[in-house]
Each structure stands twice: as structure tokens, then as C-alpha cells.
Amino acid sequence: MQKSIYPGSFDPLHNGHLDVIGRAARLCDSVVVAVAVNSAKNALLSAEERIEIIQDAVAHIPGVSVVEFDGLLVDFVIEQKADCIIRGLRAISDFEYEFQMALMNRQLRSDVETIFLMPSQEHIYLSSRIIKEIASTGNDVRDFISEKAALAIGRKLPHK
Numbered sequence: 832m833q834k835s836i837y838p839g840s841f842d843p844l845h846n847g848h849l850d851v852i853g854r855a856a857r858l859c860d861s862v863v864v865a866v867a868v869n870s871a872k873n874a875l876l877s878a879e880e881r882i883e884i885i886q887d888a889v890a891h892i893p894g895v896s897v898v899e900f901d902g903l904l905v906d907f908v909i910e911q912k913a914d915c916i917i918r919g920l921r922a923i924s925d926f927e928y929e930f931q932m933a934l935m936n937r938q939l940r941s942d943v944e945t946i947f948l949m950p951s952q953e954h955i956y957l958s959s960r961i962i963k964e965i966a967s968t969g970n971d972v973r974d975f976i977s978e979k980a981a982l983a984i985g986r987k988l989p990h991k
Contacts, residue, residue, distance in 0.1 A: 835946070836908050837917040838865040838900070842874045843980040844885050845962055847954035851919040852889055854948045861894040863911055868901045875963060875987050884980045905940040915944040921955050963988065 835855055841848060841864070855862045864885055868878045876884070878899050889895040900907045908916060916936065918929050926947075933945035949955065957975055966972045966981070967988045973981045 833859065834861045834863065834911065834913040835859040835915045835917045836863050836865050836904070836911060836913045838867055838904050838907075840867050840869065840872060840874060840959070841881050841885060842872075842876050842959050843962065843976050843984055844881065844888055845954075845957045845959060845976045845980075847919065847921070847950040847957040849888055850950040850954050851917065851948050852895060853892060854950075855917045855946075856892050856894055858946075859894070859914075859917075861896065862892075862917065863913065864889065864895060864897045865900045865904075865907060866897065868899055876983055880983050884977065884983060887979050888977050903939070905936045905943050908943050909940065915946050918945055918947050920947045920949050921958070 835858070837852060837855055839848065852862060852864060866878055866881050866885065874881070882897050882899060885897045889897065904916065916933075918933070920926055920929060929945075929947065936943050936945060950957070962972050962975050963984065966984045971981075972984070976984075
């Protein structure tokens with residue numbers, strides 16, 4: 832495969848995301864980590880902060896780039912001349928949602944494929960929402976995210 836898009840809000844990027852990016856990079860010549868900018872979602876970190884954190888975290892992985900996108904994912908995939916969408920799956924609940932999205936994307940653009948990848952078992956329980964919740968209590972989240980991401984979150988979250 833030539834080029835893939837790994838979309839997400841990445842608020843913040845965690846080790847499960849990094850694991851999926853590494854797996855995708857082994858399968859594809861290039862991986863575009865597409866940071867979604869969605870005003871309906873109240874992201875803790877700005878798009879610029881998320882991009883900087885991701886760029887720092889993936890610097891050692893050849894063929895990975897990071898960009899911001901807004902709008903329909905299938906339109907972005909076509910604009911980027913990508914071959915497929917990469918999505919991470921952790922649980923059955925992820926599968927149901929991702930399966931619906933993949934089918935809708937296929938309905939909109941029949942030439943856009945979705946590939947599902949599971950993170951390593953040690954990262955399968957991670958979610959950005961849970962990490963933010965843990966961080967908001969003042970607990971250390973550096974086992975789950977990069978130091979840079981932990982510092983950025985620490986500046987944004989009031990500690991209970």
C-alpha cells in the first residue's frame with residue numbers, strides 16, 4: 832500500500848495511538864496522521880498543540896507526517912490521494928461505531944478502503960477521555976502519554 836490516513840482528534844495522543852501508527856507505518860509507504868478539527872468537539876488541546884505533540888512523538892517513525900483537517904474524511908482522503916483509512920479498534924463498542932463509519936465512507940466513495948488495526952494488548956484499554964479524567968485528579972499519566980503531552984494537559988486541567 833502506498834499512502835494511508837490515520838484520522839482522529841488525538842486529544843491527547845496516547846501510546847495506543849502510537850502503537851497503531853507504528854503498525855500502519857510497517858504496512859504502508861506513508862502514513863498521514865490527520866488531526867481532526869471539529870468545533871462541535873470541545874478539545875482540551877488546540878490543534879496546534881496536538882500537531883506539535885504528535886510530530887514530536889512520531890519523529891522516529893519513517894514515512895509519517897502530521898496534518899490538520901476539517902470536513903468529511905473521505906474528501907480529505909481523496910484530496911491527499913491516499914489509498915486507505917487506518918482505524919484503531921480496542922473493543923466491540925469501537926467496532927460497531929467504526930464499522931458504521933467505514934460503510935458510510937464506502938457508500939460515499941467506493942474506492943476508499945478502511946483497514947482496522949488493534950493496538951498491542953498493553954495499550955488496548957487506553958482512551959484519551961480516560962487519560963484526561965485521570966490527569967484532572969492530579970495523577971501522573973506519563974505511563975500512557977508522552978512527557979510533552981502530559982505537560983500540555985497539566986497546563987490546561989484544573990486539579991481536583
